[in-house]
Structure formats: structure tokens, C-alpha cells
Amino acid sequence: MTIKLMRINQVRSSQYGIEQFPIPEPDLLEALDTFIAEMRTDEPYVLGFPANLDFSFSRFAGLLDIFVNNVGDPDSHEKSNVNAKAMERSVVDFIAELANADPQQVYGYVAGGGSEANLFGLDRGCALLPEARIYCSAAAHYSIHKSARLMRKEMVVVACDDQGRIDADALARECRADPGRGAVVVATIGTTMTGAIDDVDAIIGAGAAAGRVYVHVDAALSGLIVPFTAEQESWGFARREVGSVAISMHKGLGMPVPCALALCRAELIDSTVGAEYVGATDSTLSCSRSGLASALLWYALAAKGKAGLERTAHRALDMAEYATRKLADAGLRPTLHPASIVVVFDRPAEWICRKYHLATEGSLAHIVTVPHVSEQIIDELHRDAQLSLR
Numbered sequence: 314m315t316i317k318l319m320r321i322n323q324v325r326s327s328q329y330g331i332e333q334f335p336i337p338e339p340d341l342l343e344a345l346d347t348f349i350a351e352m353r354t355d356e357p358y359v360l361g362f363p364a365n366l367d368f369s370f371s372r373f374a375g376l377l378d379i380f381v382n383n384v385g386d387p388d389s390h391e392k393s394n395v396n397a398k399a400m401e402r403s404v405v406d407f408i409a410e411l412a413n414a415d416p417q418q419v420y421g422y423v424a425g426g427g428s429e430a431n432l433f434g435l436d437r438g439c440a441l442l443p444e445a446r447i448y449c450s451a452a453a454h455y456s457i458h459k460s461a462r463l464m465r466k467e468m469v470v471v472a473c474d475d476q477g478r479i480d481a482d483a484l485a486r487e488c489r490a491d492p493g494r495g496a497v498v499v500a501t502i503g504t505t506m507t508g509a510i511d512d513v514d515a516i517i518g519a520g521a522a523a524g525r526v527y528v529h530v531d532a533a534l535s536g537l538i539v540p541f542t543a544e545q546e547s548w549g550f551a552r553r554e555v556g557s558v559a560i561s562m563h564k565g566l567g568m569p570v571p572c573a574l575a576l577c578r579a580e581l582i583d584s585t586v587g588a589e590y591v592g593a594t595d596s597t598l599s600c601s602r603s604g605l606a607s608a609l610l611w612y613a614l615a616a617k618g619k620a621g622l623e624r625t626a627h628r629a630l631d632m633a634e635y636a637t638r639k640l641a642d643a644g645l646r647p648t649l650h651p652a653s654i655v656v657v658f659d660r661p662a663e664w665i666c667r668k669y670h671l672a673t674e675g676s677l678a679h680i681v682t683v684p685h686v687s688e689q690i691i692d693e694l695h696r697d698a699q700l701s702l703r
């Protein structure tokens with residue numbers, strides 16, 4: 314297993330000074346090797362953040378000497394033609410099907426991350442319903458707030474129910490206060506802190522009080538998990554009101570660079586958006602986009618196939634249940650929502666939070682059982698927790 318992660322506890326830029334004259338190559342290489350070694354050290358203990366670190370892409374070294382740029386729409390030609398768009402289209406089609414769409418009816422691209430994919434989806438929703446406010450739950454990701462701010466849209470934050478999902482009654486009350494304008498509602502499929510999955514049917518019912526409802530599905534966290542649970546056939550584009558879906562790829566899949574799938578119904582795309590200078594049409598939020606990310610994604614998905622993704626998802630779900638049992642045994646009172654890989658528990662001693670890179674919020678901590686999280690590390694956490702409580 315090879316794993317990578319940047320150490321974030323100390324940022325010392327002075328170590329990486331750039332000067333008037335070239336730094337000699339041996340010094341540069343030494344600095345690089347030290348950087349890589351430092352990043353590797355802590356990796357097995359990174360439990361609190363949802364990025365799968367179990368991957369290897371060293372075969373891609375050759376591609377680092379080539380500029381692979383996917384300018385514009387994945388299905389659009391462009392003048393330079395040094396791109397990985399054929400791979401990108403295949404990735405989009407594959408993920409669209411996982412999200413219960415007919416690939417022919419969906420537009421999508423590989424975005425820089427889940428936040429960009431959320432902005433893309435919300436922009437499409439707000440274009441369809443220009444009078445509508447944006448509704449989300451108190452547990453929604455902060456990128457939703459950023460998007461609303463960038464679009465100068467009014468944002469309504471609705472309370473969560475006791476399961477961590479958007480409170481449909483509270484949503485209905487807010488929507489009743491604003492009839493006729495329609496509602497753009499974010500359904501979070503796997504909230505960042507507790508992994509709760511919003512009830513999209515309840516959202517559609519509640520939103521109707523405002524008029525037409527557009528649902529943007531933020532599945533950044535659990536978009537590669539829910540296709541292999543009881544939600545399999547009903548999630549994503551299976552519901553007519555869902556206009557867009559965002560899925561982070563560096564979280565569940567494991568990638569050396571951040572990236573995400575931005576998907577929306579094809580009819581929400583204005584195909585006249587052209588960029589003459591590059592010779593492409595472009596409905597994405599960027600101009601240049603990473604072809605490397607698309608090539609990496611194609612490779613990772615093709616190597617696993619749907620069957621491999623399913624195995625990975627079930628392993629993560631099983632590990633979450635295993636961790637829940639172990640943490641309960643250690644007296645940390647864990648909770649685990651259905652179809653979730655986020656285990657929330659009482660915040661343990663500070664040295665444990667640091668050792669395992671736990672995400673914390675007030676008196677709570679959580680771990681995310683992405684594929685690099687092993688039984689062995691959970692057992693070690695269990696021992697440490699018992700030790701500190703003694």
C-alpha cells in the first residue's frame with residue numbers, strides 16, 4: 314500500500330526559498346526527497362479526513378513531462394488537441410450511470426474539486442429558477458455558502474433533525490414564506506461532520522410550497538458509496554427534480570490530485586457558449602482544465618470497474634461498523650448513520666486526536682473509514698482510547 318498526504322501541522326515556507334540564481338540540482342532533489350518522506354510518515358494514522366490514501370499512480374511519471382489540457386467541454390474539439398477528453402467522456406458516462414442517469418441525457422466534466430462541482434450545479438439551478446432562494450441544512454458544506462455568496466443569492470439555512478438530515482418541516486415552513494419564486498435546495502448525500510444522508514423525497518415535498526423545486530445533490534462525500542446501498546436505484550438523477558450532482562473523486566476513490574465530477578441534466582446547458590479563441594464550446598466553470606486528472610481518473614475507474622468500486626464501498630461500510638463496535642467498547646459512545654462511513658464519538662484525549670488526525674468539533678470527534686483505514690489501526694485506536702480512560 315502506498316499512501317500520500319501533506320503534513321499540515323507545520324508550514325515553513327522559508328525552507329523552500331526561491332532565489333535570484335538557480336538552486337543546485339542535488340540540493341533541489343534532496344529537498345524534494347525530504348518533502349516526500351515527511352508526507353509519507355503519518356499517512357496510516359490519518360483517520361479524520363475523508364480522502365482515501367490507498368493508491369499508486371507511479372506509472373504516470375511519463376505524463377508529468379506533457380501538458381495535457383482539457384480546454385472547454387469534454388465533447389468539444391479544440392485547436393491544440395493535446396488532451397485527455399476521450400478519457401474524460403468515458404469517466405463522465407460511467408459516473409452518470411452510477412448516478413442513475415442516461416449518459417445521453419447528462420452533461421458533465423471533471424472539475425477541480427467538489428466545491429467547483431457544487432458551484433456549477435447551483436449555477437444551473439439558479440439559471441433555471443432565477444427568483445429562487447438557495448436552501449440547505451445547517452450541516453451542509455461551507456462551499457454551498459461560498460457559492461451563494463459568489464452568485465449574490467439569498468441563502469436559507471434550515472435546521473437538521475435528530476438524524477442529522479435537513480428538517481423537512483422546517484424547510485416547508487421557510488418555503489411557505491416565499492411562495493411563487495421556486496426553491497433551489499441542496500441535498501447533502503453524506504454530510505461532512507456526521508455522514509447523514511438528506512431525504513430527497515422529503516425535500517421535494519417540502520420545497521413545493523415555494524413553487525417549482527430544483528434539487529442539487531452534493532454527494533461530494535458519499536457519491537461512490539450510495540450507489541452500492543439500499544439507495545442504489547432511487548438516488549441521484551432517478552428523481553426528476555434533481556438537476557445536478559457533485560461527487561468528489563479524491564475522497565472515495567483515492568487520487569493524487571483533487572478532482573470531482575460535475576454533472577447536470579443536458580437540457581440545463583446553453584450550448585451556444587463558445588470560446589472562439591480555443592475553438593471549443595465551454596459550459597464548464599474554467600477554461601483550462603487538468604487533462605492529467607481525467608487520465609488518472611480513467612485509469613483508477615477502469616482498473617476497479619463497477620465491481621471493484623462496489624467492493625471498496627462495502628469494505629468502507631463494514632469498517633465503519635467495525636470501528637463503531639470498537640469505539641463503543643472503549644466507552645466513546647459512537648454513532649453511525651445508515652449508509653455512512655463517518656463514525657462520530659466523544660472527543661478523546663488531545664494526544665489521541667493528534668496521533669490519528671481526528672476531525673473535531675466541540676465535544677465530538679469523527680473518523681472516516683475510507684479504504685486506507687485498516688482494522689489494525691482501528692485496534693490501535695481502541696487500545697489508546699482504553700489506555701487514556703484508565
Ligand SMILES: *Cc1c(COP(=O)(O)O)cnc(C)c1O
Nearest residue numbers: 426427428454503505533534561
Ligand atoms: C468535501 C466536501 C465538499 C468539498 O469538496 P472538495 O472536493 O474538497 O472541494 C463539499 N461537500 C461535502 C458534503 C463534502 O464532504
